[in-house]
Amino acid sequence: MNPSQSVRRTERSRPRPLQIAAWLAFAAAAQSAFAQSATTGTAAASSSASGTEQSLPAVKVSATSSDDTPLHLTTPVSSGALGTRSQLETPFSTTVVTGEDLANRQANKLGDVFAGDASVTDNSNAYSAWATYITIRGLPIDWQNGFKIDGNPFISYGITMPYENLERVELLKGAGGFMYGFAQPGGVVNYVTKKPGKDPVTSFDIGYRMDGVLSQHADLSRRFGPDGMFGARINYSHEAGKTYNAGDINRNSVALALDGQLTRDLDVYFNAIYQTSRSSGQTPAIYVSPTYVGTSLPATISGGSNLLNSAGQHLNTNLQLYTAGVKYQIAPDWTFNTSASYSKSARDRNESTLTLANQAGDYTDSRWNGDEGHQDIYWQGTFEGKVKTGPFTHQLVFGASVQHQTNDYSTAAGTAGGTLGAGNLYVQNPYFFYSGSGLDKYRASEINQKALFLSDTMQITSRWSLLAGLRYTNYDQESFAESGATTAAYGKNGVVTPTFALMYKLDPLTTVYASYVESLEAGQVVSDIYANGGSVLNPLRSRQYEVGIKSEHERWSANAALFRIERGASYANSQNVLLQDGDSIYEGVEAGGSVRLGRSWQVGGDIMLLDTWYAKGQTYNGKRVAGAPQFTAAARVSYDVPFVPGLQLGADAKYTGNTAVRPAGDLEAGGYMLVNLGANYMTRIGGHDVTLRAAIDNLTNRRYWMFQYDSYIAPGDPRTVSLNAKIDF
16 A cells, blocks of 8 residues: 555545445445346236335245345344344345355355355365464454353364354344344354254265265154144264364264243243364465565465474364243244353464564464463343334334353463474474463463343334344453462443434335344453453444345345444554554445246345445554455356256355455455366165265465454465265155
8 A cells, every 4th residue: 555545544434435436336336236127917016016015915925935135135143132033134134145145155264155255265274273264344353252162152263163063144234232232243153053843854875075075964853742733853963084284173063942831821842062173284374474575464374284283283172052042922923032152162273473574484383382262251131022112013022131151271381382493485394382271270361250231122103113222231351360369350230232223114125124233242352462462452332224125925035235444443553562552443334135037046146345444543553454355256057957857056156355464454365266067966766865075176276365363364275175965764
């Protein structure tokens, strides 16, 4: 960035009207294009075109119907303090990826799950501690507070979920402070596990992934007892073998879901997840330090290379989650839900950090070894129902939650493998450092949150509705030394995070909305790689403004959103001190849609334009925010082969624009495009349904650098072939 550019950006601290007008015009054009490219043939669309206020007819749409579009806008999603509502009724940008989508995509990390969403950028490799690292609208997701399982919190760091065991994955983009409490404003990911349904399920599948990983998965579901009042579902998955970078993986996971419909109004449930994973051959973290010499990054390498792997590196993890709850129908329009969960995750990690010195790829290899553990105890109770005040109907949700989180880390004596020596990215790493597990741990930090929340969605007319919500939180955070002494503490009662939204129904399946939400994120514990390592920064407040539209019809669906997010900025300065300074601003537009053409073709696309800059600070004012690409686009097409019933062919591509690696804006990870192919074939063999799947990721074997997080990069995954065969009994 030249100096004149920096001055121009420093002078602006609010959205530019012409730019916003152009973005709105683009979003409207995208919506209109999808509307004109397919014939809906519905009376509702005609009445909407008349422009008069009319009573909207009741519409019932099944999220599992055969004509459900890839955006799944009518699928129910969990929205925390907003209760459960469909994407169409949620005044924020959301994405849902179903279990069938996951199976067809043969997802292997979180970036794969959201490969079709232009707002989501993949930030890491599979089979590593960073496999859940993504950025949403250029913002990182909070690994401590940004991940849920069935709405319950757990620590996701190092944990790759068994996607085979999931019903769907939900993504709430942007600030979720009102819905879920303290969290970074990137978004919230909610994994929804498979539950017992009305119909029995017995299925088994086996899979293969390059270079030699074999997997097996079994899914069994039954109802039993008088009138099927009890239900049970168990999913088991296992994978083991040689990974694409000459490492090894051995993972076992089991998920159990039990429910009981004890009376017409009273349901109880219990869910459990247990997973262990052991892997070796980790791709090291690659750190671009402030002393790096050069104006560009070194030449790219393949994520499939084992040149960076050195003996002893491994990642062993364990995840346990237990949830119990009660649902009671108090009255026809009122329900009470309460649940409690306990999650425990642990990591035994031996990992190198390669500190890059220059463009030639020279580095210093430092090995880190340690055991880490986390616990999360959570309770929530909510009332949800409807009341009328005069001509208005109110959809109310109110309740309370309590969360206690602890983080345990290894003692200093067990954490450092030290500096192993110098090396080069293009030469085999010769170093080794072996370590055992079971290191002594100490309580490093505790976080407590107690919250009350209330939301009211008021139906003003048949088309207009107004949402207002408020979360009131008491928050405490403490950090401790190995001796047990308190090293830092922050506590504040009465933290208020509000949300407001205005929604308008163009027709029964089209919602236009404008929303505002605030969020507060926990103070960051500074890593030891910084000069002020061990200190705790203050919590940061974020504000989000969003205007959007969502529409789902029989043959097409589309959505678009214009957003602005203001977040307190934190970054390392030239003295390698991590500090908070000014704000980081994110302005952008995202738009996407899908349309069925004829009987055989389904075409979809997604795009995001993003403008970011640091503002009101002392150091990087006007610079692009690290980790935020300016442009991303995704496209997909599928074809149902008419002369081979049951065969579907598909292709998708995603382009990610160049991304600033450091807040200084002096280094960029270049843009890249990935192309993937897939095929699914459904048939019957021996009276049983059989599904065969094949996928090729990164068809062209493109080499590229991914932004991982501030001042860290990672090599992109290589071309990978995946096969799977499933049989339903």
